Amino acid sequence: MPQGEHIELHRKRYGRQLDHEERTRKKEARSVKKRATMAQRTLGIKGKMLAKERAKEKAVMKKTIAMHEERDKKHKADDGNKGAALPAYLLERDQVDRAKVLSNTIKQKRKEKAGKWEVPLPKVRPVAEDEMFKVLRTGKRKKKEWKRMVTKVTFVPPGFTRKPPKYERFIRPTGLRMSKAHVTHPELKATFQLAIIGVKKNPNGQAYTGLGVITKGTIIEVNVSELGLVTPGGKVVWGKYAQVTNNPENDGCINAVLLV
Amino acid sequence: MTGTEQPPSHANIIIQLESEEGNAAGPQLDVPQDVTPSQLETLLNGLQHNEERLSYSFFIHDQELAAELGTHLLKHQVSVEAVLRIVYQPQAVFKVRAVTRCTASLGGHAGASAVPSINTPREAVLSVNFSPDGNRVASGSGDTSVRLWDLHTQTPQFTCNGHASWVLVVAWSPDAAVVASGDHDGGLWLWEPATGKAMGQCKGHRKFITSIAWQPAHIELPSRRFCSGSKDTTIKVWDASTRRCLFTMSNHTQAITQVKWGGDGLIYSAGRDCSINVWAAADGRLLRSLTGHGHWVNTMSLSTDYVLRTGPFDHTGVAPDDIESRKQVAQQRYDAARHGLPERLATGSDDFTLFLWDPSNQKQPRARMTGHMQLVNQACLVTFSPDGRWIASASFDKSVKLWDGVTGAFVASFRGHVGPVYQASVAWASDSRLFVSGSKDSTLKVWDVRSKKLLMDLPGHADEVFSVDWSPNGKTVVSGGKDRMVKLWRR
Structure with a gap:
């Protein structure tokens, strides 16, 4: 005891x-x-x-x-007649969650005629170079100032191999690397966590696009294959563009809207 | 000489031509090695004393003869020591050409605006069906209407309103005089396709209708009786002229998924309780129950489906004028389709297998066909080709598989769809050489049975294709789906 x-x-x-x-x-x-x-x-x-x-x-x-x-509370009786009409052979089958597998009609409405992209955020705050990069002092006496550390969130493709550290001018800190984005479908009002495929365009400049820097307003390409979208020709769509709507470096996550 | 050796190039081969049933056609023949299938066809036409030249396909040990005899034997290493038995199968006298383009998009079910939006309820086209004579199309939709379309002008003809809920099934009577439709609330309506007027309503089912089957034309003309299967586990046989329920058959414990009215006076029903029941159509007695499936039985198909559906109408959509000769023609067509054997039944189930049954004779299945693989929910659709020689099965595993309709042996797998192939969306061309499949990936694909290849890819629908039908005269394919369009496809 x-x-x-x-x-x-x-x-x-x-x-x-x-x-x-x-x-x-x-x-x-x-x-x-x-x-x-x-x-x-x-x-x-x-x-x-x-x-x-x-x-x-x-x-x-x-x-x-x-x-x-x-x-x-009093509920209206569920008559099972909700949602889209389904043929008899699909009734009472537990369908995959419909929010996840999108209907083609909704998603494939493309507004090609309205310019290349009609982006949700047309204007973005320009980011100055000294905000984007932090100068690193190197060398034995710390007097060289040619190395830069990116202070924003970056996307580094999975197959990326570093240069020898001696020659690496831009350092993308691993803590700020992200590979997933929370992408909202604007018409469905549903959000999915999707893998990023690449950075399509950073509005602050081509150099940042090349570095894979993701700031507010950046267009990224996301992997939508699990949403089950199909092209009119019957092929599975897997890459779609999305625009980042938050400041990922402040929030610790990437929020984006799908461009449809 | 062993079987694998190449026969000397100058040597002749002794062959024996046989029908499928094993009856020899003519004596044994001594033919050269470079004989082609078309030459064999000429030979066979002569032996059979055919007045019109018929086309045949030839099979050696279940392998179709596609090239010269000598090369085929070499390729498949067939022994020529014994007499070579070549099985011939008559082909349809007419040839259906593959559809290649969409000729009309009929947007009646889409309402005022053809552009779908998420604010208006989406009312998919759930079922499309050609009339037995191939002149009209009936479509049932989630917008609670049945629409009749004129094929000659490709325009809407009549809109039949009356249902209170989604129209799930549409079925033409074999004399093309009545359309029966069943809805999600259990309502059954009968429509007159010539005027678009409602003939009446059949009340009785309490839950949604899954399937409707008409009595075949060779038993009764003009068509009066039909049966309907419902989620409320009963099958009801109705008289279309009085709209009264003649009798109710209940032995299933779960929802009925499909009913078929066979040509031998039997009604077949498949249910979610894993069993298939065979009933006497005259009085509704349960004759036998076929068990074997391990999960929901989703679909059934009869080897005589095509003739039962088209009744007295031949492949051009022509039937004799008076009723007696119509009935005779229907009987003749039915007998020809049976080849003197009882009709066979193929069933597909959620347990990823298909069974081939001889339902009029025995409870044991003739064959069990396995090979489809799919994860959670799968529907196997089975359809017999019009001549009963092939079975096509579609599945949620995105493939369509082809099986031998007599033995149940696996023949080929057709891959190409990127979404599940739906149940009501495989349709055979009337000459059994082609079939079309529709899928969740919004495309239709035409497949060639002979080469086992994709013949034509038909994109056009904006969303899932729920239902496809190939007209009995082979000229048109109709499809309907979630984008609320009825599309017509032609050569």
């Missing part, structure tokens, strides 16, 4: 204090007020931590309440 269980032991032997139930109830009832006072009194980082904790609790509470309300 481990040490320190003497309290349990005592309780077993002699029971609890006679007014224990009453006291716990009262303590519980008063805890709300005590908590409120604490919330008002705490300042600084402690206060922030407390508020964050409380916000989390409230979110859980709201969810639980909503779940309970759902039970009492």
Whole structure:
């Protein structure tokens, strides 16, 4: 028997204090007020931590309440007639999630006539070179200044082989390399995590495109093969362009919209 | 001389021509090695005393003779020590040419705007069917209407409104006088194709209709009776003239997937409870239950499907005028299609296999055909070619496979689709030399049985193709799919 269980032991032997139930109830009832006072009194980082904790609790509470309300709500009877019409032989087959496998009609509406791409973000903030690159001082006396480190997110193709480090002018830090993007289909309002195939165009310049730098507004090519799109000729589409809509270097992920 | 040795080039070969049933045609013949299939054809026509020259294909040990006899023997290393038995099979007297282009896109089901958008409900075309005479097309759609199209002008003829839910099945009576359609709520409607008017409604089914089959023309003309299978596990036989249910057959424990009305007075039904039931069409007695499948039975096909469907109409869409001779013609065509044997039934299932049955005689399957592979959900479609010699099976594994219709032996696999090939979307040309398949990848493909190759790729649909039919006269292919278009394809 481990040490320190003497309290349990005592309780077993002699029971609890006679007014224990009453006291716990009262303590519980008063805890709300005590908590409120604490919330008002705490300042600084402690206060922030407390508020964050409380916000989390409230979110859980709201969810639980909503779940309970759902039970009492009246639902329209499911007549099974929802969604697109299907032939008899496909009824009641568990189809692959339709959001994932897109309907061709939606996706293949191409607006070729409206220019090359009608991109969602037509204007992007230009990124200066000294923001894009950080100068690295090299050499034994740290007096050479020809190496650059890319400070933005980059895409490095899987087959990439480094040059000998001695001659490598641009360093793309591994921590900022990304290979997946969260791509939203604008008409379906569905988002998929897709593998990046390449960087098509960085609006800040050809040099950045070549380096695979991904900033806000960059056009990237993503692998859409798992969406099941088919060309009018019946071939599987696997590469499609998407434009990056966030600042990946700030957010730690790439969000993009599919260009259809 | 051993079997693998090359016969001397000058030597003749002794052959015996035989029919499929093993009846010898004429005496044993001494032919030179460089005899071609067309020369053999001439020879056989002479032996058979055919007035019109018929075309035949020749098989040596189940291998089709495509080149000169000597080269074929060398290639397949067939022994010529014994008498060489060559099996001949008559080919259709007419030839269907492959369709090559889309001649019309009929957008009636698409509503006012032909451009689909995600805001309007998408109402796919779920079923398309040619009339037995090949003059009209009926299509059923998710927009709850049945539409009749005129093939000569390629224009919409009638819109039949009445259904309250998606029209899942459309079936022509074999005399082309009635169209029956079944919907998702279990409603059955009958339409008069000449006027587009509703003839009436058959009430009884409680859940969606999966399949409708008409009584063959050689049993009764004008067509009156038909049967319908439904999700509510029953099969009902109806009288089209009174719209009354004659009797209900229930032995299945799960949804019926397909019903067929055979030419021998039997009704076949396949269900999701893995069994196939054979019923007497006269009174609805259960005759036998065929078991063997390990999962849902999805489709069935009869070796006589083509003649049962076209009834008295021949390959040009012509039938005699009076009813008695129509019935006789239908009977003759049916007998010819049977080759004196009982009709065979092929079934396809979710367990990735096909079975070939002799349903009128025995409970045991004639053959089990395996080879399709697919992961989770697969539908095997089976269709017999019009002459009953081949079985085509389509599957969610993106392939179409060809099997021997008599023995069930595997013949060839057709690959090329990049999406699942759907169940209602393999259709044979009436001469059994070509078939067309439609797929989820939005294309139709025409395949050649002889060369076992892709003959024609037909892109054009904007979305999944749900249903395909080849007209009985071989001139037109119709297809319908999720893009709400009915497309007509011609040479």
